[in-house]
């Protein structure tokens with residue numbers, strides 16, 4: 001693992017983040033119900049920016065009716081709900097490299113949209129919270 005430390009953080013990060021943005025836009029067009037007139041042209045343009053091997057994997061997922069890109073929230077893949085290794089999350093956070101979910105094989109991106117934070121000024125006591133699902 002130590003030998004795999006990326007040496008191209010600065011530039012690589014931007015590229016990888018761009019790449020994920022492109023894949024996400026691609027996905028949003030391909031999975032959207034509405035097909036605007038320029039969708040085809042936009043798809044072609046976006047596809048042209050993605051390296052063939054990445055596009056190939058993405059296409060294989062889409063061909064199986066899966067979305068090719070999944071968000072990671074709370075260190076969990078939102079597509080298959082399996083936990084994502086911390087190392088993978090860190091790599092995503094740095095934007096060093098593109099990462100696949102080890103379970104479902106989707107491309108991962110970090111969704112760190114802050115959720116409504118419940119402020120707890122008191123001391124945090126470690127108490128196990130049991131989710132209570134009350135049927136409507």
Ligand SMILES: [Zn+2]
Pocket residue numbers: 070077078079080081082101102103104105106
């Ligand atoms: Zn997954």
